[in-house]
Amino acid sequence: xxxxMQPDDIVGDFKEVYLQLYNSIKRRILYTxxxxxxxxxxxxxxxxxxxxxxxxxxxxxxxMSGYTEEELIGAPHCILRHPDMPPAAFKDLWNTVQKGEKxxxxxxxxxxxxxxxxxKATVIPNIRKGSxxxxxxxxxxxxxxxxxxxxQLYPTLF
Amino acid sequence: xxxTFTVSPDFSPDHISGWYIFNTWLQRQTCEAIHLEMFxxxxxxxxxxxxxxxxxxxxxxxxxxxxxxEKGFLPVAKAAGESDEAIIAxxxxxxxxxxxxxxxxxRVAYTDDPDVRLMGMIMLEPADLNSENITxxxxxxxxxxxxxxxxxxxxxxxxxxxxxxxxxxLIKNQLKVLVxxxxxxxxxxxxxxxxxxxxxxxxxxxxxxxxxxxxxxxILKSLGFSAWEKVDDEETEFMIDLMDTLAT
Numbered sequence: 001x002x003x004x005m006q007p008d009d010i011v012g013d014f015k016e017v018y019l020q021l022y023n024s025i026k027r028r029i030l031y032t033x034x035x036x037x038x039x040x041x042x043x044x045x046x047x048x049x050x051x052x053x054x055x056x057x058x059x060x061x062x063x064m065s066g067y068t069e070e071e072l073i074g075a076p077h078c079i080l081r082h083p084d085m086p087p088a089a090f091k092d093l094w095n096t097v098q099k100g101e102k103x104x105x106x107x108x109x110x111x112x113x114x115x116x117x118x119x120k121a122t123v124i125p126n127i128r129k130g131s132x133x134x135x136x137x138x139x140x141x142x143x144x145x146x147x148x149x150x151x152q153l154y155p156t157l158f
Numbered sequence: 159x160x161x162t163f164t165v166s167p168d169f170s171p172d173h174i175s176g177w178y179i180f181n182t183w184l185q186r187q188t189c190e191a192i193h194l195e196m197f198x199x200x201x202x203x204x205x206x207x208x209x210x211x212x213x214x215x216x217x218x219x220x221x222x223x224x225x226x227x228e229k230g231f232l233p234v235a236k237a238a239g240e241s242d243e244a245i246i247a248x249x250x251x252x253x254x255x256x257x258x259x260x261x262x263x264x265r266v267a268y269t270d271d272p273d274v275r276l277m278g279m280i281m282l283e284p285a286d287l288n289s290e291n292i293t294x295x296x297x298x299x300x301x302x303x304x305x306x307x308x309x310x311x312x313x314x315x316x317x318x319x320x321x322x323x324x325x326x327x328l329i330k331n332q333l334k335v336l337v338x339x340x341x342x343x344x345x346x347x348x349x350x351x352x353x354x355x356x357x358x359x360x361x362x363x364x365x366x367x368x369x370x371x372x373x374x375x376x377i378l379k380s381l382g383f384s385a386w387e388k389v390d391d392e393e394t395e396f397m398i399d400l401m402d403t404l405a406t
């Protein structure tokens with residue numbers, strides 16, 4: 001399940017936008033300009049089922065996203081979707097992993113408190129006995145230079 | 159029939175006798191003839207794996223991926239509460255205080271331990287460093303990585319965290335840790351090959367009960383950990399998937 005973001009959860013001044021997510025789901029997004037730096041030495045790890053519903057998260061995911069584990073398990077992975085991310089990036093991600101290939105890219109993720117954090121994300125299909133049973137996403141600290149390039153590039157992809 | 163057991167060459171030299179004692183114990187418990195073969199380096203180990211000469215192995219995560227996916231090995235157990243972590247360090251006298259300050263062409267000392275190098279290179283990525291724009295300084299062991307830093311033959315070193323922690327205080331005091339990984343889910347594991355899988359369930363039972371008797375506790379101590387913990391297939395598959403995501 002995914003619900004609209006609530007002003008009470010937001011830290012700092014925020015903007016509001018409605019994002020069209022997968023299928024016909026629309027989500028009210030409240031977002032700020034506050035960046036949380038990626039912690040050194042950590043990996044953010046999650047797995048989803050074939051529909052993109054979160055089935056596993058690690059501690060770093062919980063810490064960085066601001067959600068509790070209970071809120072994350074069962075939620076669609078697009079709970080992290082930031083309005084500054086071009087839809088084309090996620091279309092490319094899904095097209096790639098559904099072909100059974102690895103996807104890698106730089107992603108601006110949305111926190112529960114409206115803030116954001118940049119990651120270098122890698123997503124791979126989980127193949128068990130020859131069939132894809134889900135996807136694993138591992139995020140690591142990105143280079144600032146690459147992030148700056150994405151800040152310039154992504155607005156041109158809408 | 160005799161089986162061959164080996165241990166990933168990145169084990170601490172302090173525990174070599176422990177593995178021989180463990181092997182003797184394992185033979186008695188399973189009533190199987192098991193020969194412990196120690197390889198000097200990863201090249202020798204990989205050649206033996208390639209030639210299907212290994213039946214049991216305490217493998218590092220990188221080799222575990224290949225053994226499970228390509229050679230039909232199955233996981234049995236891992237050291238309870240232990241995980242493989244890496245450290246990026248420089249000499250204490252270095253002006254560098256953060257990974258982001260490292261520049262292309264930097265001299266990076268590391269061993270041939272593939273998973274530690276992988277984790278270490280990931281921690282250098284925030285400085286836009288990769289295997290193509292660093293100057294590699296290959297070392298035979300982690301104390302030699304430290305030596306390269308202290309003699310200014312390398313600017314930065316990649317260590318297995320456990321090996322770094324085992325360095326003498328005299329050496330550690332002359333080094334500065336920039337980053338210590340906190341990945342938690344990457345670990346060594348005891349795997350059984352296709353010819354030894356008839357013993358998998360019995361071994362799981364034996365190993366996970368080992369810390370309940372006095373002799374078992376003493377052997378575990380000589381290996382450097384407190385207990386074995388069962389590892390199931392999915393946990394290993396998950397770790398391998400995770401390693402796959404890092405291998406780019």
